[in-house]
Each structure stands twice: as C-alpha cells, then as structure tokens.
Amino acid sequence: MSGAEVGLAVSVFLACAVEAVEALTIVLAVGATRSWSSVMCGVAAATLALAAIVAGLGPALTALPIDVLRVVVGGLLMIFGLQWLRKAILRSAGLKAKHDELETFREETEAARAAGTGHGGFDGYAFAISFKGVLLEGLEVAFIVLTFGANQHRIPLASASAAVAVLLVVAAGLAARAPLARVPENTMKFAVGVMLSSFGMFWGAEGAGASWPGGDAALLAIVPGVLLAANAIVWALRRTTSRGALAPATSGEALERATIGV
C-alpha cells in the first residue's frame, strides 16, 4: 500500500468514525425513548441512500479527465479540510465548546419524549430523526470517500475503510449501551482536517499544472507542515485568550485547554 493510499484509508476511517459516533448518539437516544424497529428502518434507509450516492457519483467522478478531477477534488478537500481544521483549532484553543455526546444524548432524549406518541406500530418521528441524523452525518463522509477514492481510483478501499469505522463504532456502542462520550472527537477532527487540507492542496496544485519538488514525497513535508502550522495557531490563540483579549467559550474550557493535546 502506497503512502497516499495509507493517507486515504486513515483519513476516511477517522472522518467516518467521528461522524458515526455522532450519528450513534442520535440513534441511541431515539431508539431508547421511542421505537427501535422504526429507528432501524431509518438507519437502513439512510445507509442505502448514502450507498446509492457513492455508487452513483463514483463512476461519474472517475470518468473525468485526471487534471480536472484533481482540481475539483483538491479544491473541495481543501474547503472541507479547512473548515474541519478551523473548528478543531477553535475547540482546542477553548474558543468553541467541545462536542458533548452525553449532552446531545440528553437533548435528543428530551425532544423524543416531548414529540408525543406515534399512531400504530410504525413511529414516524423515530424513523425521520434517525434517517436524518445518519444521512446528514454520513453525507460529508460519503463525499470524502468519493473525492479521496475517485482521485486515486480506490473507491473500494475508501468504502471499506468507512465500513470498518462504522462497524467498530457500532460494536463499541452496543458493548457500552451508551453514547461514546470518551472518544477523542476533537483530536480526530483535527487529524482529519490536516489530512484533507494537505491532500487537497497537493492534488489541487498538481491538477492546476504545478509540479511538487520531490513529486509524491512532497506529502511527507506537506502533512507535518500543516500540522505544525495548525498547532502554532492553537498556541497563539491560547496565548491571546490567556491575556484576556478573547473570552473562552465556557468556564470548563480552561481545564480542557490544559489537558487536551492536539
């Protein structure tokens, strides 16, 4: 397996695992409060929709000329990657509240109880919430699978990596019978942001006609370079925050800033 393929597999795995943890929280909350059968129907329908998107758009993307594909894919990956990275940096610096799966679980449970009871055996609310939760959390991952996979003509590898991540998260959720609150979501999002931005700029520049010094080996400098720059921004933000120029998101963030590594 080449370095780019390892990067593909790791990026898709991490992105998919993070989104699966968030989707699992919604599914568990609605399932435990409402109807497991309706929730499972929603999950199955959303999974089929995501699989159809990947199966439908995958061949279309791989049919594009390689330079066009690289510019489009590189641009999209950079836009997605920079968004993931910005949010992860803000969370690491204590300027944005971290994703709290237990809090999300509590909110979803309350909303499910407040929605009233369904009529008959099928619970439309449970179906709709689980369908929407899985589809929305999965859409970005489907896009990452498509763009990463299509560019290297390794959509099956990207899909397999995503499937392994989902299976692991579901297995962990079944074992814990609770939201996976201890998964280091922000660190994983930070890593995904670095990988997407790095591969995006590499492919985007190649597609636009530029040649990287050292060819593919340039990635060995690009990925650590982006990681270093992102950490430098976190460090600078923490310094600014500690001087009082910017207020932290919550009082608990001070402790998180001291204990969470990036």
Added chain:
Amino acid sequence: MRRVKAFLLGVWEFVVGDDWRTALGVVLALALTALLAGASVSAWWVMPLAVLGLLALSVRHAARGR
C-alpha cells in the same frame, strides 16, 4: 421553484459551509496556480501559502466573532 431554491441553498451550505471567504480563497489560489503553471513559472508554493493564510484568516475571523 421553492424546492429548487432550497436544494441549491443546501448544496451551497454543504460545499461552502459557514465561511465563504475560505471557499473563494481556495478557488483564487487554484486559479493563480494554473495561471503561473501555464506561463511555465514554478507554482507549487501558491497552495501552501494559500492554505496557511486562509486558515489563519478564517480562525481569526471566527475567534473575533465570539
């Protein structure tokens, strides 16, 4: 018509997200790279500079908004 508008808004929200400046910056950086490369000028350095600059600007903008 309303559905088409909602769909296009959804696509915009999905692709561009909450910071249109970053998306615009990426497009401009790719265009500059293509322009330089087309003129046979070394252009690989454009994207790293663009990523670092856009990330710093985007984080700064978001931090100031809090």
